Amino acid sequence: MYELNGEEFFCPxxxxxHILNDKWKLFIVYSLLDGAKRFKEICDTFPxxxxxxxxxxxxxxxxxxxxxxxVYAQVPPKVEYALSATGKKIEPMxxxxxEFGLFYVxxxxxxxx
Numbered sequence: 001m002y003e004l005n006g007e008e009f010f011c012p013x014x015x016x017x018h019i020l021n022d023k024w025k026l027f028i029v030y031s032l033l034d035g036a037k038r039f040k041e042i043c044d045t046f047p048x049x050x051x052x053x054x055x056x057x058x059x060x061x062x063x064x065x066x067x068x069x070x071v072y073a074q075v076p077p078k079v080e081y082a083l084s085a086t087g088k089k090i091e092p093m094x095x096x097x098x099e100f101g102l103f104y105v106x107x108x109x110x111x112x113x
Contacts (some may be wrong), residue, residue: 025066039079
């Protein structure tokens, strides 16, 4: 048995799914694989996600220590988000999901025209 923030889990896979419990968190992690980004850059990566959702998911990912938030003392303020050391551990899984998506769309004829 595993415990995280007062919740009990019976399997490490449950912990992973609890941390990355929706598609937008995975998209944000994916967008940060190539380095730190500012809020607007993350929003622009996936136009179908709202800024409010990005803000909420960034806070959740930061709380679970998957990303870091760096605030630079300058005017105007500059804030960057990046994968933490913990977040970088998920990179192979996210890349494998991307590769599977490529395989699937080619295999089943749903490629973009």
